[in-house]
Amino acid sequence: MSTEAEVIATREGQAGRLLLNRPRALNALTLGMIREIRRAIDAWREDPAVRLVILEGAGGRAFCAGGDVRAVREAALAGDRAAVAAFFSEEYAVNEGIARFGKPWVSLIDGVCMGGGIGLSVHNGPRVVTERALLAMPETAIALFPDVGTSYVLPRLAPGMGAWIALTGVRLAGADAVHAGLADHFVPSERLPALRAALIEGGDAAVVERFAAPLPPASFAEHRAAIARCFTQPSVLEILRALEREGTPWAAEQAALLRRMSPTSLCVSLELLRRGARLSLSECLAEELHLTSAVVHDHPDFREGVRAVLVDKDNAPRWTPPRLEEVDPAAILRMFR
Numbered sequence: 001m002s003t004e005a006e007v008i009a010t011r012e013g014q015a016g017r018l019l020l021n022r023p024r025a026l027n028a029l030t031l032g033m034i035r036e037i038r039r040a041i042d043a044w045r046e047d048p049a050v051r052l053v054i055l056e057g058a059g060g061r062a063f064c065a066g067g068d069v070r071a072v073r074e075a076a077l078a079g080d081r082a083a084v085a086a087f088f089s090e091e092y093a094v095n096e097g098i099a100r101f102g103k104p105w106v107s108l109i110d111g112v113c114m115g116g117g118i119g120l121s122v123h124n125g126p127r128v129v130t131e132r133a134l135l136a137m138p139e140t141a142i143a144l145f146p147d148v149g150t151s152y153v154l155p156r157l158a159p160g161m162g163a164w165i166a167l168t169g170v171r172l173a174g175a176d177a178v179h180a181g182l183a184d185h186f187v188p189s190e191r192l193p194a195l196r197a198a199l200i201e202g203g204d205a206a207v208v209e210r211f212a213a214p215l216p217p218a219s220f221a222e223h224r225a226a227i228a229r230c231f232t233q234p235s236v237l238e239i240l241r242a243l244e245r246e247g248t249p250w251a252a253e254q255a256a257l258l259r260r261m262s263p264t265s266l267c268v269s270l271e272l273l274r275r276g277a278r279l280s281l282s283e284c285l286a287e288e289l290h291l292t293s294a295v296v297h298d299h300p301d302f303r304e305g306v307r308a309v310l311v312d313k314d315n316a317p318r319w320t321p322p323r324l325e326e327v328d329p330a331a332i333l334r335m336f337r
């Protein structure tokens with residue numbers, strides 16, 4: 001197989017191996033990559049010679065930075081609703097296919113893993129992070145929302161944890177991702193070659209435990225109680241008020257982060273997590289797919305967010321409306337199914 005391919009799928013020993021191979025874009029997922037992953041899932045699900053899948057990112061910097069949201073923005077600007085719908089519906093089908101794969105899906109996360117990368121790893125396991133892993137759900141910065149099935153996962157973490165992750169876009173370094181519940185094992189990166197070889201040779205995902213290192217304490221340990229107090233509030237404005245009541249530098253930082261995100265996106269995201277707590281994974285993915293069309297086409301913030309963060313990189317988005325206090329709650333509810 002050519003090393004030019006954006007996904008390199010191979011069978012080795014007892015494993016199916018998937019290498020996300022778009023390193024200059026931090027392995028952000030194109031529709032072509034999503035289709036290659038789908039093809040591998042379909043080929044390997046019923047193949048008894050494949051006992052597990054190993055998923056990795058090429059290039060040494062990233063596992064997967066998310067979806068190819070620049071391309072989604074281009075399609076939105078062109079008014080191409082079919083292209084946007086194809087991208088998200090095929091991506092979410094892959095997320096569900098991984099959840100229902102029926103065999104271990106071992107993600108070796110040794111670098112940036114955001115958004116779509118979380119969706120490729122979080123629904124099955126074991127999920128391995130190294131000290132170089134950096135996990136985040138940064139969608140509110142580009143006025144998207146926690147998708148790829150994370151509206152199912154995030155509300156099932158510790159109280160307030162999912163909303164903290166989804167709304168602030170906090171970057172969780174390796175061990176923190178395990179403490180938060182987005183990963184299972186912390187393995188130092190120097191042990192990855194031996195772990196990979198053991199997985200391929202033995203076909204038994206339980207070997208991961210033999211390579212795991214003791215978990216260092218969470219960097220957010222001292223803020224857990226504040227996360228639970230503030231990020232379980234029923235609205236974004238009440239979260240902000242609760243953060244003010246904390247009166248700590250940490251709480252002020254969280255409030256400042258929230259004030260930079262799309263106000264509409266913050267409200268959509270919190271409502272989505274609230275609903276997701278009561279839905280199945282399939283229902284969550286259906287709700288997310290419905291939301292993509294309202295958010296990507298019918299609201300200006302997504303185009304503006306991708307412009308500010310990824311196209312012009314001025315990091316100065318002009319949100320509509322610009323302030324949380326101006327968001328109409330009824331307009332948010334109308335975006336849902």
Ligand code: QUE
Pocket residue numbers: 024025026028029065066067068069114115116138139140141142144309310
């Ligand atoms: C929010 C996001 C994404 C993001 C930044 C955000 C996202 C995504 C990328 C990304 C990063 C580097 C690349 C690239 C894409 O950044 O989904 O192609 O080279 O894919 O704040 O949701």
